[in-house]
Amino acid sequence: MARPNDEVAELFQEYADLLSITGGDAFKIRSYEKAARGIGGYHKDVSTLGTSELRSIPGVGASIADKIAEYVATGTVAAVERVRQKVPPGVRRLVAIPTLGPKKAAALYEQLGISSVEELEAAIHSEALRGLKGFGPRTEENILHGIRLLRQSGERVLLDTALGLAEEIVAAVSAAPGCLRCTHAGSLRRFRETIGDVDVLAAAEDSGPLMAALRDSPVVAEIIAAGEKKTSVRTTEGVQVDLRVVPAAAWGAALQYFTGSQAHNVRTRVMAVRAGLKLSEYGLFDSGTGELIVSETEDEVYGRLGLPWIPPTLREDRGEIEAGLDGTVPRLVTEADLRGDLHTHTDLTDGVGSLEHMVDAAAARGLEYYAVTDHAPDMPMQRMTAEKMLAQRERVRELDRKHPGMRVLHGTELNIGPDGDVDWPHAFLREFDLCVASVHSHFTQDRATMTRRLVRACENPDVAVIGHPTARLIGRREPIDVDLEELFRACARTGTALEINAQPDRLDLRDEHILLAKRFGVRFAIDSDAHAVGHLGFVRYGVGTAQRGWLTADDVITAWPWPRLREFLEAGRS
Ligand code: DGT
Ligand code: CA
Ligand code: CA
Ligand code: ZN
Numbered sequence: 001m002a003r004p005n006d007e008v009a010e011l012f013q014e015y016a017d018l019l020s021i022t023g024g025d026a027f028k029i030r031s032y033e034k035a036a037r038g039i040g041g042y043h044k045d046v047s048t049l050g051t052s053e054l055r056s057i058p059g060v061g062a063s064i065a066d067k068i069a070e071y072v073a074t075g076t077v078a079a080v081e082r083v084r085q086k087v088p089p090g091v092r093r094l095v096a097i098p099t100l101g102p103k104k105a106a107a108l109y110e111q112l113g114i115s116s117v118e119e120l121e122a123a124i125h126s127e128a129l130r131g132l133k134g135f136g137p138r139t140e141e142n143i144l145h146g147i148r149l150l151r152q153s154g155e156r157v158l159l160d161t162a163l164g165l166a167e168e169i170v171a172a173v174s175a176a177p178g179c180l181r182c183t184h185a186g187s188l189r190r191f192r193e194t195i196g197d198v199d200v201l202a203a204a205e206d207s208g209p210l211m212a213a214l215r216d217s218p219v220v221a222e223i224i225a226a227g228e229k230k231t232s233v234r235t236t237e238g239v240q241v242d243l244r245v246v247p248a249a250a251w252g253a254a255l256q257y258f259t260g261s262q263a264h265n266v267r268t269r270v271m272a273v274r275a276g277l278k279l280s281e282y283g284l285f286d287s288g289t290g291e292l293i294v295s296e297t298e299d300e301v302y303g304r305l306g307l308p309w310i311p312p313t314l315r316e317d318r319g320e321i322e323a324g325l326d327g328t329v330p331r332l333v334t335e336a337d338l339r340g341d342l343h344t345h346t347d348l349t350d351g352v353g354s355l356e357h358m359v360d361a362a363a364a365r366g367l368e369y370y371a372v373t374d375h376a377p378d379m380p381m382q383r384m385t386a387e388k389m390l391a392q393r394e395r396v397r398e399l400d401r402k403h404p405g406m407r408v409l410h411g412t413e414l415n416i417g418p419d420g421d422v423d424w425p426h427a428f429l430r431e432f433d434l435c436v437a438s439v440h441s442h443f444t445q446d447r448a449t450m451t452r453r454l455v456r457a458c459e460n461p462d463v464a465v466i467g468h469p470t471a472r473l474i475g476r477r478e479p480i481d482v483d484l485e486e487l488f489r490a491c492a493r494t495g496t497a498l499e500i501n502a503q504p505d506r507l508d509l510r511d512e513h514i515l516l517a518k519r520f521g522v523r524f525a526i527d528s529d530a531h532a533v534g535h536l537g538f539v540r541y542g543v544g545t546a547q548r549g550w551l552t553a554d555d556v557i558t559a560w561p562w563p564r565l566r567e568f569l570e571a572g573r574s
């Protein structure tokens with residue numbers, strides 16, 4: 001996704017929060033929130049659009065289009081700056097606490113003068129919030145929990161933020177004179193779900209121009225350290241980036257070293273020693289003569305250690321070394337293996353793309369099948385009805401005819417109720433091509449109740465996929481408490497797939513749980529859960545996560561050809 005869109009979306013969301021803190025008009029607040037979603041999900045870079053085209057973005061009218069143009073031209077929006085002046089930065093930070101929100105933040109500031117997370121914590125402990133309207137003991141507990149979550153997610157950023165940043169920096173460094181190679185390494189190359197800092201590696205004889213290219217990048221806010229071998233900077237978004245430059249002859253060894261993980265590297269270093277070699281950040285050396293062994297590729301490095309090349313997503317010391325020695329490293333599922341997407345939304349519910357637009361974009365990605373799965377009625381704010389669903393189905397059937405190369409499926413995302421029931425009766429559900437079912441409420445049930453609830457959903461013959469199975473939001477909401485092994489057994493027994501939801505703030509199921517589920521014989525659906533055209537590409541994060549769970553294309557139903565998937569769906573229903 002284009003970065004200017006993200007910047008503008010974030011700015012408008014901040015504006016909505018600020019307006020809400022300062023008691024702004026509710027309609028205006030909602031319209032900026034809606035515009036933020038529309039812009040964030042829009043498929044074209046807003047900095048390249050004229051005002052009339054800006055107005056065709058969902059949620060963008062004349063005045064918002066002007067503000068986008070103002071931002072593109074000047075880098076700021078005067079109206080946002082004005083309201084920023086009125087609210088201390090500490091109060092804005094309060095809004096970032098999960099479950100707090102702008103209204104409560106405003107009340108805390110106005111009535112108690114609380115203007116930082118630390119002050120809020122102290123106020124709760126000294127019971128200063130007691131008697132404040134809308135703040136019971138339960139709220140206090142939620143706020144403290146929210147503060148803990150905020151601190152846990154700490155300085156780590158989500159995959160899409162880190163990857164967007166890395167791509168921008170790799171492009172800038174690659175364009176510098178004398179740059180022979182450049183790529184990102186570290187946890188980002190391993191597709192860990194959150195990224196501490198972004199590691200970029202380059203090869204050149206002379207590192208000077210490459211380091212300069214990084215320092216001069218417009219995303220850099222601060223230079224932490226500038227050396228000949230390594231430069232560290234902090235970006236405007238607060239992310240640290242380390243650039244290391246090595247000679248081309250050491251590229252393979254350096255890339256292997258800086259990709260990590262540390263646990264994996266400990267294993268490879270020991271193997272090197274046993275082979276009479278020394279493997280370090282400076283290269284691969286003969287430990288007798290101290291001579292640098294030319295190792296321009298990782299392939300050569302692993303080869304010297306008696307191993308096949310190991311995919312970065314496996315490098316966590318979770319058995320990949322043993323598999324390498326045995327010759328049993330799996331052929332991992334790749335993005336090119338994916339044939340379809342089984343969980344997506346449109347503007348009929350909370351998406352921002354129209355049905356036609358979403359389907360066209362899916363076809364342009366070359367998908368073989370694509371399911372539209374808008375929310376079901378038990379999620380009240382979506383205002384879904386059976387009539388709307390049936391009307392959408394007609395349009396889906398038409399689009400299916402319009403795209404002979406792609407099967408357009410009509411599905412829905414059901415809500416798994418507190419007892420495991422779903423929205424509609426069987427007679428209505430069986431007319432869908434498939435149903436995804438997800439937990440969207442009652443997140444805090446005890447483990448036994450939650451487990452029974454999910455197992456019942458699996459046992460429902462119309463439910464083909466459990467969406468975002470643990471319902472976590474990274475850094476914002478804990479996973480539900482469920483007996484995973486019980487759930488995995490139920491999935492395997494009933495032929496229900498578990499989703500690997502590829503939204504970067506979900507990645508749910510996560511890697512370790514995927515590894516475990518696979519042992520129970522569970523199948524997986526890598527889905528974008530797209531709410532906008534620009535989200536369809538999120539599947540790359542789902543694939544990275546699936547790889548970290550050691551999955552092959554055979555484990556992933558969205559990598560299966562349609563006839564095999566159809567059989568799976570039918571078998572689950574009989
Ligand atoms: P992060 O940044 O916390 O998300 O995780 P990584 O894995 O990117 O860790 P980072 O940035 O500290 O270092 C990048 C890679 O460099 C790491 O995966 C392995 C390697 N590395 C860094 N420090 C050490 C070390 O002290 N020993 C070894 N063996 N490897 C290291
Ligand atoms: Ca790192
Ligand atoms: Ca680093
Ligand atoms: Zn959902």
